[in-house]
Amino acid sequence: MFKTRSENKGEAVPYVSEVETQVLGVLRKNSEDKEKVKELLEKYAARYSAEAGSGS
Amino acid sequence: MQRDTRQRLVLDLKNVGPLKQIQLEIKPGINIIRAPNASGKTSLIRGFTSMFSDQVPPAHILALDEVQGRVTVQYGGKSYVKSFRRTPSGSVVASGPMLPFADHRAFDACVAMAETGVVHKITGGGSIFREYLENLSYGKYYSTVSSVAQEIVNELSRELASQRFERFESLPLLVTELTNLYLRREQAEARIAGLRSSHESEVQDATKKKGDKKAELTRQEAMLSELRKELNNEKEKEQQLKSFLELTDDSAKVAAQIKNGISDSKRRQEKTQKELSKESRRLAGIKAEFEKLERQYQDKLSEKVKGLNTLETELQRLNKAIILKEEAIQQAEKFPEDDPKYGGQLVVEVRKETMRKIEWLNKVNEYFQEKYMRRMTSAKIRFNRNINRAFRELELKGFENVFLDQNFGLHVVRENGVRQPIETLSASEKLTVSLILMLAAKETFLPDFPFFILDELTLSYDPSRFKHVVNYVRQRVPYVIVTSLTSEGTGKPTVTYEV
Numbered sequence: 132m133f134k135t136r137s138e139n140k141g142e143a144v145p146y147v148s149e150v151e152t153q154v155l156g157v158l159r160k161n162s163e164d165k166e167k168v169k170e171l172l173e174k175y176a177a178r179y180s181a182e183a184g185s186g187s
Numbered sequence: 188m189q190r191d192t193r194q195r196l197v198l199d200l201k202n203v204g205p206l207k208q209i210q211l212e213i214k215p216g217i218n219i220i221r222a223p224n225a226s227g228k229t230s231l232i233r234g235f236t237s238m239f240s241d242q243v244p245p246a247h248i249l250a251l252d253e254v255q256g257r258v259t260v261q262y263g264g265k266s267y268v269k270s271f272r273r274t275p276s277g278s279v280v281a282s283g284p285m286l287p288f289a290d291h292r293a294f295d296a297c298v299a300m301a302e303t304g305v306v307h308k309i310t311g312g313g314s315i316f317r318e319y320l321e322n323l324s325y326g327k328y329y330s331t332v333s334s335v336a337q338e339i340v341n342e343l344s345r346e347l348a349s350q351r352f353e354r355f356e357s358l359p360l361l362v363t364e365l366t367n368l369y370l371r372r373e374q375a376e377a378r379i380a381g382l383r384s385s386h387e388s389e390v391q392d393a394t395k396k397k398g399d400k401k402a403e404l405t406r407q408e409a410m411l412s413e414l415r416k417e418l419n420n421e422k423e424k425e426q427q428l429k430s431f432l433e434l435t436d437d438s439a440k441v442a443a444q445i446k447n448g449i450s451d452s453k454r455r456q457e458k459t460q461k462e463l464s465k466e467s468r469r470l471a472g473i474k475a476e477f478e479k480l481e482r483q484y485q486d487k488l489s490e491k492v493k494g495l496n497t498l499e500t501e502l503q504r505l506n507k508a509i510i511l512k513e514e515a516i517q518q519a520e521k522f523p524e525d526d527p528k529y530g531g532q533l534v535v536e537v538r539k540e541t542m543r544k545i546e547w548l549n550k551v552n553e554y555f556q557e558k559y560m561r562r563m564t565s566a567k568i569r570f571n572r573n574i575n576r577a578f579r580e581l582e583l584k585g586f587e588n589v590f591l592d593q594n595f596g597l598h599v600v601r602e603n604g605v606r607q608p609i610e611t612l613s614a615s616e617k618l619t620v621s622l623i624l625m626l627a628a629k630e631t632f633l634p635d636f637p638f639f640i641l642d643e644l645t646l647s648y649d650p651s652r653f654k655h656v657v658n659y660v661r662q663r664v665p666y667v668i669v670t671s672l673t674s675e676g677t678g679k680p681t682v683t684y685e686v
Contacts, residue, residue: 144550151332151555158328162291168335172548176339180543184536 204230
């Protein structure tokens with residue numbers, strides 16, 4: 132099936148689907164909870180960095 | 188026929204706004220709540236909205252002179268109770284379940300109040316609806332994630348450029364400087380080794396010369412000793428011959444032979460004596476040479492190698508500089524142990540790690556930005572389609588089209604094709620546009636939400652157009668609640684129904 136540009140991009144960004152589900156869940160509960168969003172993004176950025184670093 | 192209780196909704200409020208206690212039944216169709224001014228119509232609506240949205244602060248719902256209040260809704264055979272409590276600090280907290288169809292966006296799309304939301308915006312002449320669509324389409328969530336990702340990228344970038352990482356920037360220079368110092372130290376050590384080696388060979392040479400001279404001296408002394416021995420032997424021989432001569436007749440042939448022997452011995456003694464003198468002089472020469480060589484050897488031993496001191500001082504200086512440089516590199520390579528965030532970690536590793544985080548966050552930012560754009564574009568197309576349909580179906584005179592442009596600006600096009608600025612519309616037209624926008628928003632984003640509420644919008648509205656619009660809303664929404672001002676009645680809100 133044809134995939135949109137965004138979907139293709141999503142595949143190219145590790146964990147982005149997981150992150151999307153989680154941050155949207157946080158914002159649906161409280162749309163002002165930027166701290167929690169930041170915390171999640173930082174957690175996944177650290178995970179990506181650690182895994183990319185160990186593979187290099 | 189048995190009544191379908193799911194169709195009924197009973198609203199029970201206690202200590203909400205000026206309302207001490209009231210119970211109203213909301214039925215499918217148009218529910219008109221009538222009451223005089225300041226009798227609690229808007230409070231009633233606010234209380235009801237708290238059952239499906241948290242947009243109205245609890246402090247705006249609970250009666251000012253009460254510490255507790257309650258909103259109860261009986262719907263679908265179940266009872267939903269929301270309690271309001273004033274805390275000692277004066278704030279009001281709400282607790283309790285929401286109705287099953289609760290959605291905080293419903294307040295923006297389905298509750299038309301003069302002082303809030305779309306009605307307030309349009310009657311005030313506002314025409315940009317980006318934020319409105321962002322909220323309803325959840326596009327705001329995507330822009331929030333995108334902006335938070337950008338914020339973290341900015342923070343990390345600032346950190347990389349901060350003083351904590353500054354030392355790392357000096358690392359290549361420090362390493363180059365250290366390499367130079369190592370090279371200079373090697374050169375100094377090689378020159379010192381060269382000088383020492385040269386001096387040692389000179390000492391060895393002097394030692395050899397001295398040893399050779401000593402051996403020559405020993406040989407010379409042995410030779411002199413032999414000559415002295417030879418001379419003494421000859422002297423003894425002469426004495427013996429002289430003794431023999433005294434015992435011998437002077438005329439005898441033997442005496443002559445003895446005399447010859449004595450003469451021979453004397454000659455040999457003279458010769459040996461001469462030789463002895465000569466060799467003694469030679470010995471003295473050898474001794475003098477030996478002593479000279481000994482002095483030269485001692486001098487060489489104690490001699491300070493020329494330039495060695497300077498080089499050794501230079502070497503010491505280089506060693507100190509190397510230690511300092513190595514310490515500086517260690518400091519630049521690692522964060523101090525007491526660093527609260529990166530204590531003891533290698534700067535280069537932290538830097539790489541941070542760069543990888545930035546790389547990922549930039550991709551996430553781009554992903555969410557693109558999703559935001561797609562979501563907003565799609566929302567706007569569907570929203571415009573629903574606005575257009577509502578205007579078409581309502582057959583409102585004077586309007587050809589109403590739409591949002593690419594920048595989410597609202598445009599009203601008159602029948603003659605002329606665009607009219609929002610602020611120049613009549614009060615009644617502004618209300619019509621507001622309600623149609625809200626209805627389109629509801630149909631676009633909350634198609635299953637069963638309520639549409641119009642709170643006291645009749646004051647500045649053309650009654651026949653208002654009725655026309657409300658009837659249209661009724662065709663598309665199961666429950667329509669309209670509050671209206673009246674000077675009749677007891678002062679308590681009452682409901683009349685138009686099914």
